[in-house]
Amino acid sequence: MKSVILGMAVFGWMLAGSAMAVDMPADGKAKCGACHAIDTKKIGPSWKDIAAKYSGKADAEAVIAANIAKxxxxxxxxxxxxxxxxxxxxxQIKSLAKFIVELK
Ligand code: HEC
Known part of the structure; x- marks a missing residue:
């Protein structure tokens, strides 16, 4: 019984893990995906690198949104x-800026 419970816990954890894997929102794929990816550099920096550049800055989301727009x-x-x-x-820019700052 114990192993069944443990097995279910592990299975649930795996499900949660795959659901949590970050994927670019559809707007991002359509408008940014040619040049950006979440984890890897393409034509532009990876969005995780951008999140790291702004991590801990209070106005990160606003600055990122302004930079995307200009x-x-x-x-x-x-x-x-x-x-x-x-x-x-x-x-879309606003929501993508929020998505980028929230990446870890
Ligand atoms: C044609 C290619 C291209 C497209 C399309 C593109 N980007 Fe970029 N992006 C770049 C490049 C190149 C850079 C790096 C510029 C530099 O060298 O400083 C960049 C940089 C950025 C940065 C970094 C800003 C900073 O302050 O450091 C953000 C955020 C960003 N892009 C978001 C987006 C979003 C969101 C979209 C879609 C709405 C998008 N980009 C679409 C090429 C692109």
Whole structure:
């Protein structure tokens, strides 16, 4: 009985683990995915690296949103980001900025 309970706990943990694996929101895939990934560098920096750059800064979300909207270079030396990525709306930019700051 004990092992059954343990087995169920492990199974539940595995399910929770896979549900928690971060995936880019659909808007991100459509408007940013050509150049960004969560964990790896592509044409632009990985979103986890960006989250790390801003970690602990109180105004991170606002700064990131403003930078996405205006585009350009932010010191990554990877080139220039087009303003609003590939045509993201202000609402999408806001929610993606929040998504990025919350990455660990
Ligand atoms: C055409 C390619 C391209 C697209 C599309 C693109 N980016 Fe970028 N992005 C870049 C590059 C290149 C950089 C790094 C610029 C530099 O070297 O400083 C960057 C940097 C960033 C940064 C870092 C800002 C900072 O302050 O350090 C954020 C955040 C970001 N992108 C978010 C997004 C989001 C969100 C989208 C979609 C709405 C998006 N990007 C779409 C190329 C792109």
């Amino acid at each position: 585009g350009g270079a932010f010191g990554w030396k990877m080139g220039n980001m087009p303003p609003k990525g590939m045509g993201a709306t202000d609402a």
